[in-house]
Amino acid sequence: MSLFRALSSSLATASAACTWSLLSLRPLHATAALQGMPGVKKRRKVDPALVRAREERRVRRINKALRKMGKKDRVLKPLLETEVRPQLRQQVKDRARGGAVRVDQEEEEERRALLFKEWNRFCGRRHRQELRAIDRVMLSQHRALEALKEASPYLYSKAIEVSKHLRLGMRSSS
Secondary structure (H helix, E strand, C coil): HHHHHHHHHHHHHCCCCCCCHHHHHCCCCCCCCCCCCCCCCCCCCCCCCHHHHHHHHHHHHHHHHHHHHHHCCCCCCCCCCCCCCCCHCCHHHHHCCCCCCCCCCCHHHHHHHHHHHHHHHHHHHHHHHHHHHHHHHHHHHHHHHHHHHHHHHHHHHHHHHCCHHHHHHCCCCC
């Protein structure tokens, strides 16, 4: 830091033509010198005979373990979830479902088709009723506006004017 102060004070007294600025000197800093690359250890020389002996011992150990495994039958660990309790084995007949009486498939399909047709008819009637109700409301609204127009043109213009509250959500086309 003292080097920085010395350089900055000498630069401050230097002539105005000097192009160095104090900001350009800030990134300069010194670090300790490294004697060698960190993290790299010197490898020792190993006798190839020792390496070969270790490999042979490892191979012999593995072969011995394989021979032992080959002599014994594989013993499976019993799973408690797969075992059936004796009480349940005795109740098998009680728990077994009897053969349910099957309804003829053709009759069942015909019954379902008729039910589907009836449902479609109901939905069609309901839809037509809703349309008629909407038409009745719109017609009565139109009649009321016509009557209001005859009674008071000012009230009619106020009635058909778009509310300010509704305009907030609308975007203008211009």
